[in-house]
Amino acid sequence: MAQPILEMRSITKRFPGVLALSDVNLTVERGEIHAICGENGAGKSTLMKVLSGVYPHGSYEGDIVFEGEPVSFKDIRHSEQLGIVIIHQELALIPELSIAENIFLGNETATRGVINWDEANHRAIELMARVGLRENPLTPVKHLGIGKQQLVEIAKALSKDVKLLILDEPTAALNDDDSTHLLDLLKGLQGKGITSIMISHKLNEIERVADSITIIRDGRTIETLHVSEGAVDEDRIIRGMVGRDLAHRFPDHIPQIGEVLFEVRDWSVGHPHDHSRLVIQGANLKVRRGEIVGIAGLMGAGRTELARSIFGRSYGSNHSGAMFLDGREIHLRSVHHAIRAGIAYVSEDRKGLGLNLLDDIKTSISSAALHKLRRGFTVDEQEEVVVAEQYRRSFNIKAPSIAAGVRKLSGGNQQKVVLSKWMFTDPQLLILDEPTRGIDVGAKFEIYGIIQALAREGKGVLVISSELPELLGLCDRIYTLAEGGITHEFDKDDADQESLMRYMTVDAR
Template identity: 75%
Template structure:
């Protein structure tokens, strides 16, 4: 590895009205290394990368950026890319309707006599795809490939721009285990070719596996840089730096108070919304008791979300057959309004597009699923709306100057708390949480686990769908496993381990 420094960010300070997002942050990256940036949500990681890539142009922050030995002053993304710095954001910036080749060379097309040379576009695309291990036709539309492959298209696009420093913001947040591992292997391959990477991630096990050094940012300040090999860094050491204390346990202590079965789904079968003969839920049966936290484990695409959404007022797929019982009586949940009426709530895994209206403020979002509760005549009582939102802000410890703030301005963890508040306001009997802590740091996770446990202690049933097995093991009283749309097993908290769950998550019903 070449040991000279490729990037130095010196004393970077960035302020927004009323908030100092970055306070004198310094960072240096060695050529040909993978440098991780860790910190809780709202610590300033993404802001720092936006300063580096010119999203926040020179002049809007104080401090210096030195890249490849000279000071740089980027006025926009184009100028940072021209220097060889490419950022891949968590929300991928691809155009779904265009092909892989068109996305890779968009705005950068090779031309011949002023006309796009499509033969060259396609042959260059094949070459770049081979470098990232993507086997598709260059003409395939981006919307027809999975998120893991889309991530590879973004990296191929970066390679087409002769990248020297690649910044990846939460690159594996939406990926399953094998896609995540492929991406980490690819980063290691880029490192061996001398390309430096900066990686922002909440997945500490991946950071421990792949990073050469780690800079920890807390409350807008750079706290320390750890060298993984020399400093004997493990997950607990990273957490200590991130939260400023040792987390004795990642889950609050909890003694469940479990009552009777009150919710039951029998023989639930649902068809794919677009593919006629494909089933996304196959004859599924499960129960939930009062005061119980029930986990659903399965690999990406196993059908966990499809099951949850189809039970929640048939909001996914084509219902084929099945029954739902609540307190021993069969109930009909033909639409979302009926599901809410019968005491169900569903917190989606995709909070940005399905859970929140990013144009709304916090108070409007909090009351959105139960407006009749604060409506007088036909008018929403604005005072009452404020009081309700303020109560949830305090009880969930949502970090915001005011409930009049737009939800778009909040960090991921705080957005998730607003979504939870919205559904808690409907006072549900059964709360279904789909990936409740995706993209959220360890400190905020701990708080959300506490909220989930408090809801169960009020006698509610809680279903938690999560891709993180340690999370399910730490939180659930009982866990169901799903594989290819079928429930393959049911394991009590005492019997469950990562190994036993993984076996059931990758096996059809016969072994259960």
């Protein structure tokens, strides 16, 4: 039998107060696509940071054997020299630099200290062709969509003569077309002898491309599944990830729906720069007390634009139409007004717009409603601690304490902090934009439970999601959105994926 390209033996990694990895073992065969699955916080990214030298030799216990030789990387540059390249979920590109400059950043070829940019651009074109990019290599990266930026990162890896490519959540922020192209690219690279390790929460993608799947739970290796042996499906992977069957992906819920809480009538919004172009046109929707309402639409349909324009006109221009809360017309001219009126918005971009990654859990939770903690000219810090602890327990935020930085939390726990922050404002209407993006199935189940609990309290919940099964399993009613207009309204019992897609693709104009 051929020698594995990689063996990680008995890897143990500790942080202050946390055992992140405990006796983890991983074997990757040469030329395969090997997936690593686990809940948020299971230790997947930590294991890859150990492998790539982000956590250097000496900061962990255990052994790494690469191409039959024991290795001990002192930093990421050292691992790259041997052909191990990691692409993190947060892309390491500089927006103002060109594609070519980003591809060779830190890996420039210079003669007597001078870079030959003609040669660099020519090499960049060759590397771009390998990943399916046809742009001019002088194009600034900031002008590319996130899918193409991901391809620039892979071209950058190929420039380093990569043997083992590690991708951490490579499709988390991509639409379906970009995700398909990326997965096809991985299969193409496999055909050219490149081994890949892929961390992903998208189990359907893992089923499609992976040859082997290693499951990690609570910092320990649970098992490795070999796709060629059969009997590997989403339910089988989930059982390993969460330690139990999830026969029902959603908690049991009996709706208790009351009167209309919130209504938007004939709502239109202009583009923030081109005021003559309507992004949202004549939208009408209602949310009742105790009701979970979904918005389904393709990328670019105007889902986030609609949500943000409702939330204190934080998007767009020339807003027209009317909004009503408990039957009374409201005029929300700022985010501050929206919060005071009882409306909260959880952004799809939790790291960019939902959290300040320099803050701790305590500060993050209190940040949107400091007025509730004000005592004269100061904040009652003791009460702030009490509030943060209450949310940490009730939302099951996994962290050593409320003093932990949100930056170090897993995606699921970061999302729970964002939800805690907005629940502390005591909203009547909660707008959730992609509430489970980049979150594993176990954490999703918990967040669904939180959403349902809010509905049981008589609050209204508006959910935007790209995952149609999520909307169908969670919502009581679903609106479809296309070209900035509401195209149909479905009761839960009348909706299915085909019907939703039909109305998500009609011309609303």
